Amino acid sequence: MGKKYKQLSLEERCRISILQRDGYSLQKIASALDRSTSTISRELKRNTTKTKGYDAGYAQVQTKSRRWTGGKLERQPELRTAVLDRLAMGWSPQQVANRLAQEQGCNVISYESIYRFIYQQIKRTKDYKWRHYLVSGRSMRRGKMKRKHSSTSFIKNRVSIHERPKEVELREELGHWEVDLMQFSKQGGALLVVHERYSRVLFLSKIQTKEASPIAELLINLFTKLPKDMVKTVTFDNGTEFAEHHQLDQHHIKTYFCDAYSPWQKGGVENAIGRMRRFLPRKTTFEHITERQLSQFTSLYNLTPRKCLKYKTPAEIFSNKLLHFECERSSPPARE
Numbered sequence: 001m002g003k004k005y006k007q008l009s010l011e012e013r014c015r016i017s018i019l020q021r022d023g024y025s026l027q028k029i030a031s032a033l034d035r036s037t038s039t040i041s042r043e044l045k046r047n048t049t050k051t052k053g054y055d056a057g058y059a060q061v062q063t064k065s066r067r068w069t070g071g072k073l074e075r076q077p078e079l080r081t082a083v084l085d086r087l088a089m090g091w092s093p094q095q096v097a098n099r100l101a102q103e104q105g106c107n108v109i110s111y112e113s114i115y116r117f118i119y120q121q122i123k124r125t126k127d128y129k130w131r132h133y134l135v136s137g138r139s140m141r142r143g144k145m146k147r148k149h150s151s152t153s154f155i156k157n158r159v160s161i162h163e164r165p166k167e168v169e170l171r172e173e174l175g176h177w178e179v180d181l182m183q184f185s186k187q188g189g190a191l192l193v194v195h196e197r198y199s200r201v202l203f204l205s206k207i208q209t210k211e212a213s214p215i216a217e218l219l220i221n222l223f224t225k226l227p228k229d230m231v232k233t234v235t236f237d238n239g240t241e242f243a244e245h246h247q248l249d250q251h252h253i254k255t256y257f258c259d260a261y262s263p264w265q266k267g268g269v270e271n272a273i274g275r276m277r278r279f280l281p282r283k284t285t286f287e288h289i290t291e292r293q294l295s296q297f298t299s300l301y302n303l304t305p306r307k308c309l310k311y312k313t314p315a316e317i318f319s320n321k322l323l324h325f326e327c328e329r330s331s332p333p334a335r336e
Contacts, residue, residue: 007063008035008043013056016043020054072109073117083114087133090278090300093118099305135278155238155257157246161265164256168233174198174321175232178269179219181210181241182276188286191294192218193276195269200309201318202272202301204294206286216244224251230322235266275301 008016012033019029026044030037047059073080086096093114100108121130168176176198182191192215194203205218223231231253236242238260245255258265279297280289302315309317 008039010056010060013043013059016040017054017056020044071113071117071120073113079109080117083109084133087114087118089304090135090275091304092135094307095305095311098307098311102305102311135275155240155243155245158238158257159255161235161256161258164233164235168197168235171198174318175230177223177231177234178266179234179236179242180263180266180269180273181207181239182273182280183282184280184284184286185282186285190286191280191289193269193273194219194222195272196314196318197268199314199317199321200268200272200306201314202276202298204276204298206289206291206294210239210241212241212244215241216247220247220251223248223253227322228252237263237266272301 012035015033016029019032024032026037026040030040033040043059044054047062048054049058052058073083082100083096086099087093091099093111096114097109097111115134118130118133122128167173174196176196178195178197180193180195182193182204184190189206189208190210192205192207194205195201203222205222207215207218219234223234231251233254233256234245234248235256235258236245237258242257245257248255263270276297279300299315302318303313305311305313
């Protein structure tokens, strides 16, 4: 049996550095440290640089980095592929980690480990394409920015959000919607974004004009296809494009308006727009957006698990409720 190899210590590396500078041969250095000549030769070959020569501190750091086996995603290629595939679909690290835990019945990986893996890849490879795996697209994490408020405005026949039923805030029942426009830097059309507060389900529609009447007709066309109990209230901001909101009253849908320049009061749809910016950044040319792309992006959003839904997807919650309402409507009347 051969003698078990023992890693060189920092003290030994310091002695090697000193003895080498003093002109000692490999054999004499090995004899002074009671090490084999091949060990000293290998150490100098691995850790000698053109600029510094052999430096004990540098050699110690290099040895540790070689022995590092990496995080879980480094060691497990199958898990890494599963995580990166979901991140590429627009999921956040937290959504990925908790959905995997839900699917496999145990904790698979923490979302902090996923963040660390992405940031390490950016740091080590200097390839900033890795940041596109994160929803924010940032190469480092930062705190949330505070929103500013401005003066109020007025729309004819508008009802303030402060008069909206308190139960809407609780998000405990389906049927309360928020609507906004997703606009782009170049002049042209926009996307009408319709978001349900309870299920977080999202609908997108292209609009060529921001005139109020066509937008009201589009909303009526969408909402009247759903069971009545699934559309109770709609909350808007104070844009003039929603001035024909009163047309919804004819379909027994109540409308409410946020305070001017207070988008946080309809935070659900604002959050949804922020998430969609990953696929449709502000610099996107509106005319180049196809209906197929719009359908694909909407599906990706609605099929992404959400922490607020206990890592179920908006599509799962909404379709289950829709099926429930359809079953109720199709059930025969109870016998007397």
